[in-house]
Amino acid sequence: MQAPAKILFRYSIIFIGSILLISALWWLIPIESTNNDINGACYSIIFFGLPIAILLTMSGTIKQSDPAGINGIKIILTFAAVGLSIFFMIMMAFANMCGWTNRAILFEKKSNPSVKIISRGYGCGAPDSGAPTYENFKIYQLPLGFIWAVKIDTNKIVKNGWVRIGKN
Numbered sequence: 187m188q189a190p191a192k193i194l195f196r197y198s199i200i201f202i203g204s205i206l207l208i209s210a211l212w213w214l215i216p217i218e219s220t221n222n223d224i225n226g227a228c229y230s231i232i233f234f235g236l237p238i239a240i241l242l243t244m245s246g247t248i249k250q251s252d253p254a255g256i257n258g259i260k261i262i263l264t265f266a267a268v269g270l271s272i273f274f275m276i277m278m279a280f281a282n283m284c285g286w287t288n289r290a291i292l293f294e295k296k297s298n299p300s301v302k303i304i305s306r307g308y309g310c311g312a313p314d315s316g317a318p319t320y321e322n323f324k325i326y327q328l329p330l331g332f333i334w335a336v337k338i339d340t341n342k343i344v345k346n347g348w349v350r351i352g353k354n
Contacts, residue, residue, distance in 0.1 A: 195246025198239040205236055218286075221331040233275050237268045284310040292322065292340065293348040300327040303338060303348065 209232075219225050247260050286306045295301040302325045309318030326334040 191245040194242055198242040198245070201235065201239045202243075205232055205239075216335050217328070218333050218335055219331060220333055224331060229279075236271050236275070240264060240268050240271060284308065286323075286335075287318070289320070290352045292350070292352055293343070294351050296347055296349055301325070302351075303340060303343070306335075 219228075241264065244261065244264050247264070248257050252260075286308050289305040289307055291302050291304050293303040304323055304325055305320060306323050307318035307320045309316075322338050322340050323335045324338040326336075328334055
């Protein structure tokens with residue numbers, strides 16, 4: 187394999203691995219972006235970058251020394267992986283139609299006003315999808331427009347550490 191093809195193959199594998207790792211962490215860790223521009227950019231990078239990166243892995247898997255049948259199978263499997271990735275990303279786009287909406291700030295921490303308890307509703311926005319589910323979350327402001335959102339029972343908090351802002 188030539189040096190440019192090796193570099194292209196390795197960068198493609200690193201990109202695919204990074205997307206898979208970041209996506210897994212994004213589902214496991216309760217961090218959310220409050221900036222729609224960042225969300226849109228991330229989805230665009232994944233939506234267009236992942237299939238292209240999968241196609242570019244052919245630079246390392248297709249070899250002239252392999253029989254034509256083996257290379258043909260590799261090409262078919264690569265295009266099947268591209269199709270499967272596009273299918274899953276379209277399904278994710280439909281799944282992302284539902285989400286959390288902030289309703290009201292209930293409490294603000296006295297010692298750190300950037301920590302708040304808010305009421306949020308989870309719904310899909312369509313009238314026939316049913317009423318939203320409402321829950322309370324403790325929100326920590328993070329740098330760069332991110333928040334750390336954890337469900338909380340407001341009946342179990344120490345009330346003198348919080349300033350009441352609104353009602354649920």
